[in-house]
Amino acid sequence: MSPRRSQTGGRVDRTRTIRFTFDGRPFTGHAGDTLASALLANGVTLFGRSFKYHRPRGVLTAGVDEPNALVTVLHGEVREPNIPATMLEIYDGLTVVSQNRFPTLAFDFGAANQLGGKLLGAGFYYKTFMGPVFGPLKGTRFWMFCEYFIRRAAGLGRAGIARDPARYERMNAFCDVLVVGSGPAGLVAAKATADNGARVILAELEPKFGGSANWSDETIDGMAAAEWASTMVRDLKARDNVRLLPRTTVWGYYDDNNMAALERVTDHKSAPGKGEPRHRHWSIWAGSVVLATGAFERPLVFPGNDRPGVMLASAAERYANEFGILPGQKVALFVNNDAAYRAASTLRKAGAEITAIVDARDEISAAAQEIAEGAGGELLRGHAVVATEGGKHVSGIKVQKFDLANGALSGEARHLDADCLLVSGGWSPVIHLASQAGLKPEWNETLQAFLPPKPTQNWVGAGAFNGRFTTAEALAEGVAAGLSAAGSIGRAEYAPEVEAPVLDPHPAPVFEIRAKGKAFVDLQHDVTADDVRLAYKEGFVSVEHLKRYTTLGMATDQGKTSNVPGIAIMADAQGRPISDVGTTRFRPPFAPVSLGALAAERYGEVKPERLTPMHDWHVENGATMYAAGLWHRPAIYGLAGETVEQAYVREAKTTREAAGIVDVSTLGKIAVQGPDAADFLDRVYTNMFSTLAVGKARYGLMLREDGIALDDGTTWRLGNDDFLMTTTTANAGKVMQHLEYLLDVVWPELKVQLTSVTDQWAGAAIAGPKAREILASCVTGTAVDNDTLPFMGIVHGEIAGAPVMICRLSFSGEMAFEVYSGAGHGVHVWEALIEAGKPYGMVCYGLEALGTMRIEKGHVTGAEIDGRTTARDLGLDWMLSKKKPFVGSMMMDREGLADVDRVRLVGVIALDNRPLNGGAHIVEDNEAAPRNSIGHITAVCYSPMLGKYIGLALVKGGKKRHGARAFVSDPLRNRFGPVEIVSNHFFDPEGKRMHG
Template sequence: MSGANRIAGKGRLTPAKTARFSYDGRTLTALEGDSVASALLANGIHLAARSFKYHRPRGILTSGPEEPNALFDISRDAGRSTPNVRGPMQEVYDGLIVKSQNRWPSLAFDIGGVNNLFSPFFAAGFYYKTFMWPKAAWHKIYEPRIRAAAGLGVAPKEADPDHYANRFAHCDVLVAGGGAAGIAAALAAAETGASVIIADERAEFGGALYFDNGVTIDGQEGFAWAQAMTARLAAMPNVRVLPRTTVFGYYAQNFIGLVERVTDHVANPDRHAPRERLWQVRAKRVILATGAIERHMVFDGNDRPGIMLASAARTYLNHYGVAVGAKVGVYTAHDSAYEAAFDLKAAGVQIPAIVDARDKPGEAVLAKARSLGINVMTGHAVVSTGGKLRISSMKVARKGMRSGEKIVVDALIVSSGWTPSVHLFSQSRGKLSFDVENQRFLPGTYAQDCLSVGACNGTNSIAATIEEALGAGELMARAAGAEGASALSINATQAFEWTGGMAGAGEGAGPESTSAKAFVDFQHDVCAKDIRLAVQEGMHSIEHIKRFTTNGMATDQGKLSNVHGLAIAAEALGKAIPEVGLTTFRAPYTPVTFGAIVNHARGPLFDPARKTPMHQWSEDHGAMFEDVGIWKRAWFYPKPGEDMHQAVNRECKTVRTVAGVFDASTLGKIEVVGPDAATFMNLLYTNSWDTLKPGRCRYGIMLREDGFVYDDGVVGRLAEDRFHVTTTTGGAPRVMHHMEDYLQTEFPHLKVWLTSTTEQWAVIAVQGPKAREIIEPLVEGIDMSPEAFPHMSVAEGKIAGVPTRLFRMTFAGELGYEVNVPADYGQAVWEAIWARAEPMGACAYGTEAMHVLRAEKGYIIVGLDTDGTVTPDDAGLGWAVGKKKADFVGIRGLKRPDLVAEGRKQLVGLRTKDPKDVLEEGAQIVDNPNQPIPMKMLGHVTSSYWSENCGHSIAMALVAGGKSKMGQTLYVPMADRVIAVEVCDAVFYDKDGGRING
């Protein structure tokens, strides 16, 4: 037996099995199966935390995931420290280290408690009003100190030594919640043969059966039935049972996020086992059996340690065998608190009084209370409490009166009713309806293939809950395609039917009680008067009230405070609660660790580098690399003694005079295949594709709906029903997504299949006057003559004995080829080409030379020379828009008046007056450098380089009315001087394009 407050013969834990842990340096003993919260209560400890703003003493309030107060720093050693762990959810094990948070130097004596003395000055909106002046002080004084004080826990500084796992799964039916409703629904679904996943956040399934010992199911005590049925489910081959697993997010198309705590309850975990496992599940149907959350009572002094929810006191007694006090008062507006009083009374705990805010409680519970000799004070309210680090008394008055009776207690349990847990339903984009009679929101209009059952659906009795769940389980399984039958019949009874409930502030915490500290949100110290002040200050939207007061913005996301806050706001606004509305429920349902979300993506895998098949060759030949997206690309190839500029200048000259070999494997590549491939291409691109003959290529522009350039690339038609599409390196994933999105949503009637082949092909670009001479002897099955294989052609054959798709195309403005070969053969073919190129004086060149070469020819790079507001005409690509095309994505956007208006920014070239001046990319352009600041900006430099081939600097820029400014002088203000530039054509080299034809 362990702990002064353990009650012999109560609870479900085994007294012989103990575990030792430390709390703020003090060694304590618990029983195996204890939570940190139950173990502290067993040892007579109610003080668990300090509140965020006022540093008020706070105790354990709940027994579940909604806990706002008892948040601890949990560790088993220095490297495994996790802040803000909810005490009721953390299981105790040998060697567990528990530390309280947000206090100094100790929990009992906290210097931060001085904030409570100044609480009248720290009302809602204090920060917004106080730290506005002087303006310069925000960044230098206020912000650093506020950020230092923010937060409850302290993030560990050591690297996380644990690892995390990730699983993807599909199922017919996913059941969120392992209470009676969830178990019954899972059983019914599983009996049909459907594949089922059932998950619950607790270590054992049971839900409300943890505390409600008045429930009998199929002749068994409720919790025992839950364990037997859980074992039955676990033994079924089509069911996966996931305890200690939070269903934290409900996303589009029944995509569900879960986090399973795998080893956080184990003293000596297997080092190969993950600490947590992230499950990403696609379910055909979802059943929400998430239960309901008990609400506290809002009254002056309702936050003292020793005050907790009635269901929590009942859980600690009936499951853990722990009495929350020796003399426990009850304050309620709901029948369920009576059952907690009955259980405590039967365990030998004194119940000085049940204070009921209602005039007429349920007759059955009232009669039972009186038969047990419990003093029931109906139509009364607790108007204040006494005590410092733990409650010592409650002041009770008849409604409408302030004077009353002081009753000595060492704990107070409260209940104002139950709030259905509709968080996941709301995340699914379902719309809620308001139950006026019971003052609660319930699932209303469904947006996805799910059903809510049990308490989260407003179903009160256990018999009705199980009947509803059995029907839902079979219905959803059949809707998912299961064909078996479920003949389950489960009989359930309960001791009492519950009635009652209220929302909002209680007696003594109304608008007239301006000094009452009646807390709505415990973690953020939001009182009823703060919400009224927000309304008084002009906040009429519930979302504005939430942000002004921070009500519901703590780690519990308002699970306890939300409905009370709505009710108080509605009262202050003179509206009904549904008119005020409801704040947004966002994922995660309860906090999820960064480790679980980040998973393997840390260290080298945080930003994994993608390498081309020729990466090792480039590395062996001294290449310097740059990151382009997540690709490592050869930037330039310096020779001994060369700096970057010298190497790039040499590479550019060599390409123009001999040839260069370039690794273009990172280009996005998409295969568009099917009978309607040309029709699809016509709709996605601005120009026409049905006129393109097999074996030929065409440059294409892709727009967004608004008419702005989205991507570009060369497309080769391999056959009547097959296109090889290239995209920009960084654009490959989004272009694939863009095309797939339109295929599935706008053009699903087209018979087209899309396949990303970026990694399938290694691409070797050979550019320059000797390009044909270099590769021709290696090519088989393709006529390489200029007549048979002109510019913008594509053919399939072999090169160096390897199958190839050979494109004749260029991004350098020279005779050029792009050799596509299977990625596994990329380096071998590269080496074969290099063996011919090197003796001829060719070079390998990198991305920097590629940028200079393409800029010399005025070729754009989408995302560099465009900024998301550029049309094809702005970029000088109006010729690529089919004038006779009736429809394509973006055609209506292009017709908007603003997109054809004069004065739009257009892409032009810039030549500096001093040929040696190289502009900075991104630099602004003005027409008068002497104008007052702020200057009127005409545009900005998009690309700028020194061109060794031209003998002067070159630049491209987006300039307002650029085409009309040819020959004009503009100015580019730099950090140390102003550079004069002349607006010119964007093509600086080989304007007639003759070099392309070799």
């Protein structure tokens, strides 16, 4: 038995020994231990190193709010970092390593960061590594140099890359009432609700129901609190209308009382049972919710408050009562409220020596005074701890006279012996779920805490969640909450009675001890009180900005212990009350959620796959497939030994010299029908469509309402009131939504019917000088000569007996024809066209060659229509009708959109004949950093017709720069070099080939 573990007491089973390792060292614990309690029982107090300064850190809490003791659990090659040791139940074979240290936890090179002092203050990475260093590392390149080392040093824990073999499940559940939290308030709320016949789910994040009742020394209904809780749980388990979910964290509150929860099914087992998942993700739809989530004890802010051996008073009380462990032999307390005095009494009874109780207040209640006298040791009212002493563990403290009213210290500091310091700065209700569900929390000056906002969904709070910090108050409110949630009016038959000293739950105002040394606010991210004040001095006055600039509350514990102290210091710096400064909004998840649980059975490629009718043919004939959105399209049809570039150059060159065929089934296709269809298209497109003749097609451009380009495509007039609109593959859904919105909301009076027919048509485009001959050799029922089928004309016929619709239009710049057939005839028609093309040397070509030919012609796609460009930017202003209004016409001439300095579409040629990269910046000076960019490249290829690497780009000045030299700057891919800016129409700018 460990000298720190008592012979009796607590929930652990001393007859069962559990063996585990920490940093390679073997340890033993007992069934029921957490990793934190087991290591404490073995005398381990150093659990990890802090994020920035690599200071030694021990256990601060006993639950989910732990900021310090984060570990990595190893399952063979699988690593799971950032697990709180306080929440990890030990099991035989558990293998754990500490984090944020090298080479060892005891001897960490990173501890040298402590010498950095103020150089590592708030925002140091912005201010230090973006500096104007001269020479080869000047400007942004200095950051590029430093970033590698910063990334290596940053982070908490190291994620693994091995495949996770565990299984995960997801469940949907429906109930009348969901009770979140099973402390005394939650238990009686569940009972009151179940008594009224409601279907109840009770979720508890801990392994055992009962919450604080499991380790409290209070008496409820004449029973010890833990015994009372067990009795209540047995009663609930016996009911058919109650479901109990232990080890289940409700982490998100969404609309319509939809709650997200994570159940840790087998994390406490050496191996899962047959069919058991590791985690189960619950989506719970509740008629009403009882939030009985309790409260977190807050630490105090003073120099040295992060040294191992400093622990929350309630955590020490829990380790003593629940695990039978003493966190220290000589224990001192530093508090600002009566409730913390219970810890002194508990530890005294457990065998610890209480050396002193340091209370920042001058006056305390009679009940607290009585407990202090019984605990022994000095009672120092109106005093504060100004420092902790020791190396990697507390060996003593320094105390000094303290005036709470003005925060001033006076007199000489004196030393007190202590190997453990318990702190308590009051309590913060766990209101995260309520904040997610509605408005901002509200500050309560009396309780010195943020209380939940008024409900905007159907929930009711109970217990410490509402600031009812005594057990008697919590029980009474829990019963009322249960009745309310069940929709019952009246009194419950059950009214539990509590026997316990009544300690004043109201703490002193939140304060900070200003003395020499670092006083930490956020222990996990090493944010000090000085950092908070520095952020304010540098202009970060909003708590949301404070959070992001200092990283206060952004760690895995989400500010559960640091939020209120940090806000109080910011309020003091501003000279404003905390109520005016406010708090950040709590967002899901309440606690970290495994990605495996979120995906559950949907692992692997979870997106739906869209395959064209010819998909199997492409695969069987050597196509390399590429995911274009949800569609799978051929990228190349590579020959043996060919690179991707060699393949697409061959395909594009052959198409321009002879003929090529490409699958265009993925283009969005929307049937626009009805008496007002032509009028509707005039309003949607920037150019006129009501004048389009039946049997003809026209290229069109759509704008968003703000004047930005939305999509382009062709629309075919099949009848007076019957149009077939085609869109780009990527924007098909977006365009459909846009059109439906306009008809439903803007012009509901128009008689127009929209139908998505993308999947009803298979499409093949034949392009090249031999395209007409190939088509003529296999189509029947129509001619395809220039008179019968002029540019943008439409005819109907048959190919190999299958009806087809053919439109002469070109995306490649060659004479080209799009052949549409019913999806069921797609492969049949495709193979007939392939066979007809063989005598002419026709090749199949994929997206790479298609992209090459469109770049050579200067045609735009989604890379240029990127949600920021206008028709003028793209050189499509000739399509802006002056005869009619259209969507976006009122906004397209705004000053900012007509600015001559906007980026405009151009072409670029690599003068060093090296490949270009999409996304690379264009700069005027070869040495200029990307921040001096005049534009960027949108699409690139090797042009077989020019014999050069070319690209399309959006560049300031546009046409004015034609013929000018510039430079490509791509530091991430180390590509720099000269380019010439030219027209985006590289090849056949007059369009003779497609009109021939």
